[in-house]
Amino acid sequence: MDPESPLIHTKHVFRAAILLLAVIGSLLLGRSLFVPDTWGEFGWYRGAAVAEHRARPVRHLGDESCAMCHDAEFAEHAAGVHAAVRCELCHGPLVLHANLEDGEKIADMPVRRSRELCELCHRKLDARPASFPQIDVREHLTEQGADLTPDACFDCHDPHSPY
Amino acid sequence: MFPELTGFLFPNDVHIHWSLMIVLYPYITGLVAGAFLVSSLYHVFGRDEFKPLGRFALATALCFLAVAGLPLLNHLGHPERAINIVVTPNFTSAMAGFGILYASYFIILLFEVWFVFRVDIIETAARSRGFKRRLFSILALGVYDVSPQSQAVDKRITRILAAIGIPMACLLHGYVGFLFGAVKANPWWSTPLMPVIFLFSAMVSGIALLIVLYQIAMKLKGMAIDRYAIAAMSRWLWLFMIMSLTLELLEIMMLAYERAEEWEVIGHLLTHQLSFSFISLQMIGGGLVPLILLGIVVLMDRYMDDRIRNTLSMVASLLLLLQVLSMRWNVVIGGQMFSKSMRGFREAYVPGMFEKEGILAAALILFIPFVLLVIFERVLPTFRHLERGDDPA
Known part of the structure; x- marks a missing residue:
């Protein structure tokens, strides 16, 4: 430059x-x-x-697939108030339990037995419709004389067909 | 565990999703915007009282901007996906502005720093040997012209870059306020005042940070604290804090006076859930007290001993740094503590010490820019022009 x-x-x-x-x-x-x-x-x-x-492979197959082997539980569940709650919501996806090709069992079905799971729907919340069954867990357990254990709900309630 | 709830809450109002990290993000960008303004007051508007600080303020802005994105990355469950918003911004969302604003501002700031420190880079290259010399030669882009003419060019370009940088800094921080101000379902956020409030509080926190850092730096270096710089920064800080407090109060007074349905929930929020962080910290401890302290510094300037001025401005600045942090907290966290039903609250949110987005993580992130600043100072001394007594670019 x-x-x-x-x-x-x-x-x-x-x-x-x-x-x-x-x-x-x-x-x-x-x-x-x-x-x-x-x-x-x-x-x-x-x-x-x-x-x-x-x-993507299918993991959840719906309640009817469960009925292929567990017809008694299926009938009990379908007649109860939890009919609208899918099996695989509390249990795991079916793919963990059965071979999807031939329906053979491949492993035990996992199950979520926790109080928190029940509380997702049944914890008392003013925003829920008043007619929907809901509880304050501590109050409810005290009334029933039960301990606040992780799976306290299942001592009295059968999740397949609770009352 | 579930938090305690009172009143009528929708199920999706129960959790605080925007955590301490989202409090930190606007806080850090605010510090950047404020520090940048101080450097621009010298570089663009030629306010000579800021000459001792012009370079230091710029370095501070750069070090804080470098970590501004960290809280967001830590908040994300999949930080590696953060790049998506930058490469494919969807302009129907205000968040799309982030990549463009952040990148442009970062580039402008980097170039301004380069033009301001170019002579120092060349001198360091000339003094050093081996790898350091090669590194600084590359940083100097292979041009070693330190003639007065080239420095005059540097000065002109710095001025232009700083002038572009002011609206960019305002946009970057205003956009953060816009994100909250544009959430129309949340009456505690949804106000056009929000970007303006964020901007003014940004100026407050940035200037306060510089007052604190400048005094500490001078003490560490054994140099004299420039009385005119402190007095001038205190004046600007007082102005911006008055504006900021006024706007914050105006917003609440409007809500309180209108007494629309949202006041039921906001009034309760401010006097109960946020009583400490809003009334005690944001309004009294961090608002009224520094207002008085800085008032004394500004109004009684000519009668004031340097040490008293320094101490008062230091205390006021520390309180204001806390005030702005609590303001960010009250906006971000406060806005998530009540239900969109306007009829219910969740319990106060207390971040855990060792959570992923907890107090320790926040403290570490906030600590990094100070480390960067120390490294910057080692590599390119920001106060060298004071020792030399020459005029920086």
């Missing part, structure tokens, strides 16, 4: 400007690498996600 040129002292500014362009360029390049190919195909999500979700 001509030593007399007024631009001679702005060399660093040009370098900084090039650096800025490089930063912006790498941000744009990074974005193009990060944004998946099928992004925005149908909306604000990855188009391929639809097919991927469809291809």
